[in-house]
Amino acid sequence: MSEPTKKGLEGTVVAESRTSLVNGQDGKLVYDGYSIETLAENASFEEVAFLLWNERLPNRAELNNLVQVIAYEATLPEGLLAQLKSYPKNADPMAVLRTAVSALAMFDHDSEDNSQEANRRKAIRLTGQITTICAAWDRIRKGNEPIIPRKDLTLAQNFIYMLTGKDPDQTASAAVDTYLVLLAEHGMNASTFATRVTVATGSDMHSGIVSGIGTLKGPSHGGANAEAMHMFLEIGEPENVETWFKKNIKEGDRRIMGIGHRIYKALDPRAAILEQRAEALAKSSGNEKWFQIAKKLADTARADSYFIERKLYPNVDYYSAILLYTINLDVDMFPPLFAMSRVAGWTAHIIEQFANNRLIRPDLNYIGPMGLQWVPVDQR
Numbered sequence: 001m002s003e004p005t006k007k008g009l010e011g012t013v014v015a016e017s018r019t020s021l022v023n024g025q026d027g028k029l030v031y032d033g034y035s036i037e038t039l040a041e042n043a044s045f046e047e048v049a050f051l052l053w054n055e056r057l058p059n060r061a062e063l064n065n066l067v068q069v070i071a072y073e074a075t076l077p078e079g080l081l082a083q084l085k086s087y088p089k090n091a092d093p094m095a096v097l098r099t100a101v102s103a104l105a106m107f108d109h110d111s112e113d114n115s116q117e118a119n120r121r122k123a124i125r126l127t128g129q130i131t132t133i134c135a136a137w138d139r140i141r142k143g144n145e146p147i148i149p150r151k152d153l154t155l156a157q158n159f160i161y162m163l164t165g166k167d168p169d170q171t172a173s174a175a176v177d178t179y180l181v182l183l184a185e186h187g188m189n190a191s192t193f194a195t196r197v198t199v200a201t202g203s204d205m206h207s208g209i210v211s212g213i214g215t216l217k218g219p220s221h222g223g224a225n226a227e228a229m230h231m232f233l234e235i236g237e238p239e240n241v242e243t244w245f246k247k248n249i250k251e252g253d254r255r256i257m258g259i260g261h262r263i264y265k266a267l268d269p270r271a272a273i274l275e276q277r278a279e280a281l282a283k284s285s286g287n288e289k290w291f292q293i294a295k296k297l298a299d300t301a302r303a304d305s306y307f308i309e310r311k312l313y314p315n316v317d318y319y320s321a322i323l324l325y326t327i328n329l330d331v332d333m334f335p336p337l338f339a340m341s342r343v344a345g346w347t348a349h350i351i352e353q354f355a356n357n358r359l360i361r362p363d364l365n366y367i368g369p370m371g372l373q374w375v376p377v378d379q380r
């Protein structure tokens with residue numbers, strides 16, 4: 001007798017992990033013992049990455065060292081830069097990132113070494129390099145020369161510096177750092193699962209990260225932040241929210257992008273933090289329109305019985321779209337920013353998977369016919 005199929009593997013536990021706890025009923029998120037609220041208030045992205053890779057917070061010397069090593073490792077090989085310059089300028093940045101990380105493996109002397117030491121080195125290197133690829137691609141496609149990362153900057157500061165070529169703006173760097181902290185890790189999400197499936201075959205970290213990027217790209221996962229912003233842009237003005245909601249959601253069959261979650265049946269705690277940060281940033285920038293549209297749409301959905309019954313609340317992508325748009329990032333760069341952060345979680349999971357590995361190989365229920373007679377090709 002076969003097991004009933006769990007569509008989308010809902011409710012299936014596939015690993016034991018120290019990395020994070022996602023409590024969807026109460027809307028709680030914990031990275032290795034620390035609540036996301038505590039980390040958002042106090043931690044830098046590098047502190048969070050250290051925590052995920054080492055299961056403890058760094059001391060001052062360890063943190064300073066990690067910031068410097070990430071910045072040092074973030075420089076791209078010349079051969080990869082040459083490749084980036086050869087890609088079509090209209091390529092999707094996530095497709096570029098996926099291809100570039102795959103190519104990076106061939107420039108990395110550790111790429112086929114799956115030891116814990118090599119995987120820790122690769123985790124640091126990939127974290128730096130992915131940020132540089134994102135910034136370099138945005139410059140290359142706009143006809144500008146890519147910029148080499150500076151050794152004296154944090155990853156968030158380096159990203160802004162490598163995008164603009166100017167001393168990093170503190171407001172923009174702080175917004176990116178907050179975003180990186182909040183998105184770094186999130187249980188057995190689809191892209192993390194994909195990375196674990198890939199490396200559980202004995203494949204390598206770069207292959208796992210390529211799987212993760214390809215999986216993150218979809219609009220049901222990391223592509224949702226860009227889709228949410230396209231939706232806010234389509235709405236255009238706060239006074240259009242109700243008409244748009246009626247036409248597209250109540251009478252149409254569209255979804256509100258950035259709302260709903262497989263696990264959270266309460267408000268995503270990251271969305272609560274991002275709502276506050278996006279509001280503050282919008283006020284200080286003098287352009288509150290996009291925040292007002294997002295807020296009004298969220299309030300409209302919150303008061304609607306369809307959304308209430310299904311427990312659909314804003315997720316992390318909803319207000320992060322406003323945050324990233326307010327610091328003038330191109331909308332198609334939002335998903336790569338997600339990857340810049342989540343690489344910390346993916347690599348932590350890969351290290352964990354290798355430490356206690358078994359091939360991940362689920363089953364299916366066959367629903368096809370049986371016993372068919374072979375018909376020669378010319379008689380079909």
Ligand SMILES: CC(C)(COP(=O)(O)OP(=O)(O)OC[C@H]1O[C@@H](n2cnc3c(N)ncnc32)[C@H](O)[C@@H]1OP(=O)(O)O)[C@@H](O)C(=O)NCCC(=O)NCCS
Binds near residue numbers: 224261263310312
């Ligand atoms: C995230 C998401 C893919 C979760 O999917 P899931 O767990 O498989 O949930 P389902 O697609 O089965 O949705 C459950 C119900 O809620 C509805 N629903 C889910 N998200 C919705 C949304 N954003 N807007 C409107 N309705 C939505 C579905 O239509 C479905 O209704 P039904 O029971 O009448 O069929 C889904 O909520 C979604 O598409 N959200 C928008 C994209 C997004 O923000 N993704 C980022 C996630 S971090």
